[in-house]
Amino acid sequence: MRHNGRVSEAATRRDVQREHTRARLLDAAIVEFRRSGSQMADINAIVKAAGVARSTFYFHFPTREHVLLELIRRDEVQLANEFGRFLDTRHDLPAVLTKIVELVLDLESRWGSALFHDVISLYFSPTRPEREQWANHPIFVLLAAEIERSRIRGELYDDVDAYHSAAFFLLGVYALLTTAGESNGERDVALKKFVTSTLRSLQPVG
Amino acid sequence: MRHNGRVSEAATRRDVQREHTRARLLDAAIVEFRRSGSQMADINAIVKAAGVARSTFYFHFPTREHVLLELIRRDEVQLANEFGRFLDTRHDLPAVLTKIVELVLDLESRWGSALFHDVISLYFSPTRPEREQWANHPIFVLLAAEIERSRIRGELYDDVDAYHSAAFFLLGVYALLTTAGESNGERDVALKKFVTSTLRSLQPVG
């Protein structure tokens, strides 16, 4: 009411400032989360690293989960793009599954295993937010479609359920990865066997 | 150490008392843990429910993880016994896998999904204690052995790896169960399909 035309301008400045602070917080959060997993990472460390007040964090993110979500969103898009590009090339189902393992391993090494574990468990958490459904997971969607195409081409058992098969596979890969106790060598072996095993559950052994 | 033979006898009374208190705490803990998972569980609520002093909890259990371990120990034995009894009866591999799903579902409903999740994640936790290795999981051991017997009987693909197959199956079941978002009906369907899918990965479709 006391404001003149400059208000929208001022608001814009605020927007810029807000996004700046928000980005600082996200950057600091990913560093902290990588270090100690999202459970352990305390907000103190994040805000300290971001150079803002503790309460500023809560201004931007209602809970620490919201930070995670924002981080996930970033990478999911990238992952889906990469996987989509791969699907545009010549490929068979074994190659597809292997590619997925590779992508997920990439993701894990980018995030660190502790944080990765936390992120995955968001998909399983009883309190997970609406949009983190499997049905929305970009890789899941593409994989299910690919399996279905394969089935229609007659390469798989007739009665294969593309949706569930895709879920079993991704779930399995994630679960194996969270089995952090084994050495990387053992894990790689297990993943390779898992791909083979999954293929056998889909198509007649040729 | 300085005790003579009579002491251990006399001490029995105290032992009984101690075990009683301990059991009260465990009972109260499982209730609280069921409600909110072991991480979030309020120790104050537990001791209040058990009717003992806060410090008594810490007298018996150094950390909340120790409670969890004790709870697991209890049920694992029971589970393994039940599964062992089942294996003594006439059965085929599909029945075995179905039985396992059933047993795990039982366990989950007894524990509640939050606590169940915690327990499972003990198997995946980077800091899990030695004895909570897959290799020691009673169902895992029995299942792997059963798969291997089946393979030797020529019922499975020749090159099936019993150890990994058992792991994939249990991991998958657990993972599906932690996917709490779906309705129970959907979950049951998914589990049934998962059993079928696993069987196909093990034996030629007849």
Place this chain on the structure above:
Amino acid sequence: MRHNGRVSEAATRRDVQREHTRARLLDAAIVEFRRSGSQMADINAIVKAAGVARSTFYFHFPTREHVLLELIRRDEVQLANEFGRFLDTRHDLPAVLTKIVELVLDLESRWGSALFHDVISLYFSPTRPEREQWANHPIFVLLAAEIERSRIRGELYDDVDAYHSAAFFLLGVYALLTTAGESNGERDVALKKFVTSTLRSLQPVG
């Protein structure tokens, strides 16, 4: 740091509020400390008396020693001022020593003997903070200077060591005061004799 000029102005309101809470805590602390000495003092009682949350205490004071230091700081300034004003008047050495005894007795009665003891022992504590050195004690400094002036005026033995003499005197006064078992009457007598005795150690009996 990112603040502009107006912030410090605006912050003043908060500063006032903060200092108010801080003062409330200090006031409550001195009451509790008087009752039972700073070691034994119950932080819960302090915060309850101050009408703030427990964590607020720790927000303001990392340890209980910090409270003590703040209390000391308050009174040392006052004490030094009063002693300084006295030194500005006409006086001789006996009057100076007597004045010191009087000031210290005042301090003790304001603080109570338990707290007073704690405060003094800060000067003796192996972990005492830098600034609580004798060399910084305001009365000590003034007394040593006064003794030295007296010596230069030829009123004392030539070889009197002002620094040590001042220390012996203050130490003695404090030590006598911590000897709480005797009645006040006995203590007053002892203090009077101690002043006489100290004077005799400084100047030829006239």
Place this chain on the structure above:
Amino acid sequence: MRHNGRVSEAATRRDVQREHTRARLLDAAIVEFRRSGSQMADINAIVKAAGVARSTFYFHFPTREHVLLELIRRDEVQLANEFGRFLDTRHDLPAVLTKIVELVLDLESRWGSALFHDVISLYFSPTRPEREQWANHPIFVLLAAEIERSRIRGELYDDVDAYHSAAFFLLGVYALLTTAGESNGERDVALKKFVTSTLRSLQPVG
């Protein structure tokens, strides 16, 4: 009532056992107290070192102060004996005071400065037990008597109050020793000056 003549015998055995445990506790206590001062030393450490149960400590000693008292009692007797033997030899007052400083320094090095500090503060503590009065301190008694004899021999000012003078001296020595912050060299200098200063307060400068 069911007991026969063997009771007194049995009681004797118990006595032996009790004294044995008591001695073990004392030995452990002095070690622990030396390490960290009596304030810090926790009963846990003592009972652990003594190899007895926590509650056994409380069976023998109502409070930790009672342990200290028992330890003091031991050494005071020895100290008084040694000082008494010295007084039997040819000596003058300066030698007496110097001897006392020496004895106290010995005591301090035997006990460690932290424990020594605690012990001394027992003499000043508002809750100190009856028998820890200055009036009972063995050295104090002997010193006061010696000063009085000296005064009677006409070596001191006529009006010297032996009781208070002895108190001032011992108090001063103890107080200087608790000034732990200074180097040993500085402390020795201070003690020497303190002896001189005290002598001057007692006898005309020759």
Place this chain on the structure above:
DNA sequence: CATGAATGAGCGTTCATTCAT
């Protein structure tokens, strides 16, 4: 928009102490 003071709940821990055995 961002801040910092303040909160409240809980944490894991220490420790003197009691008491039945």
Place this chain on the structure above:
DNA sequence: GATGAATGAACGCTCATTCAT
């Protein structure tokens, strides 16, 4: 006489959260 289970009070501390400014 000695024990160990149990207690209760306080400790210092963390941390998500609220709120007035």
